Amino acid sequence: MLPSAKLTCLLVDDNEMNRLTLEHLIELTPELELVASFTNAVDCLEFFRQGGQVDLAFLDIEMPLLSGLDLVRIMPEPQPDIVLVTSHRDFALDAFELRVTDYVVKPLEFPRFLQAVQRVIKNRQAPAAAPQAAAASFAHDQHFFVKVNKKMVRVNYEELLYIEALSDYSVLVLDKQKLIVYTTLKNLEERLPTNQFARVHRSYIVNTRRIDVVEDHMLIFGKHEVPVSKSYQEGFYRRLRGV
Template structure:
């Protein structure tokens, strides 16, 4: 990235004084260019859905109608680097789960603000900034949020994942975990070498399949269907394994 090219950014905060403070901090930062400032997340979402793009989004968390966390979950791709700005520390686990670039607690002072911006710049200069680097090929686990705790899930123990509305159920050898993640968001964090989508509602660990019969996959006492639309791709992936 050319260091003299400013990073475009926007901010969202329902509190006018907080917006003015962030706007001032952005103005004081030479490598930032403010594109838009919104009083609510709904207008910000409309900006992105209409084709708007920025490098960084500074988002308040607690807002009416649509929170900053919910906004991050539904932002269309490509997503900007997200810096969450909040009055509370209670959302740190959610921020970790969503892999935002930074989490800044109000009141925001210039040194801390510049530190957050510098994290974005460094991330964009390293391979870790790439989406596929979220779960490196040599990683053998992911962390998921269960209630208010981050739980390590080892790939070798994960049999399959089932969609449940906005939630997902992770079925492991000895337990089931219900997490507030869509199936799609989890699929992006799993290695394609051992996990496959076999149905609109299921992702399976191909290394843990015991039996395949009549387009049904058997994992011990559990069964998962392979839908017609996924059969060709799934069986092709099995042949390559």
């Protein structure tokens, strides 16, 4: 897409006032061109199933019949950049896991709206082959956020030693604390920079920069030990020699 080209977009919100506000903000933004405005996610889904395409979709989350999160989960490929717009912060972790481009909390203000648009533009201009572009949406260069007891907690990459799977939960072991998060190891793995973190076991992801000792297929992080399972050993040790 040329830098001067407009981003085609649509919006979905069952609240008329919120929908009109978004339409007005889009109209004020020269980088955007509104293609469609829907009152529910079902009609929006049909738009995509009929072959409709846009560069960007602004989605409310809490809507009848089909939520914005559910819409993202079943939306046909290729999906547009997604900006979720909601009155609640509690859905942020789900949004992270779906790898949406931005998550904006109402009431929507124009500066924050423009920030989301610029994030989309930057995301679309980034080289497709850049390996670190696969880090979590909203994740900054040095940290990401997880939901713990209804709060969003920042986790600095350098402080994270390893992550352990525990049934439907994951335990993040940091220098000074442990965080128990209701999400799978696979979801967290998708949010971590691949040049720093590695899967070494079905139940463990480790920070390769924080390993103190490797001994008898065990990784030692101070007083903590993590096993390297047989199926991961060859690839991990080959990578470790190059770290």
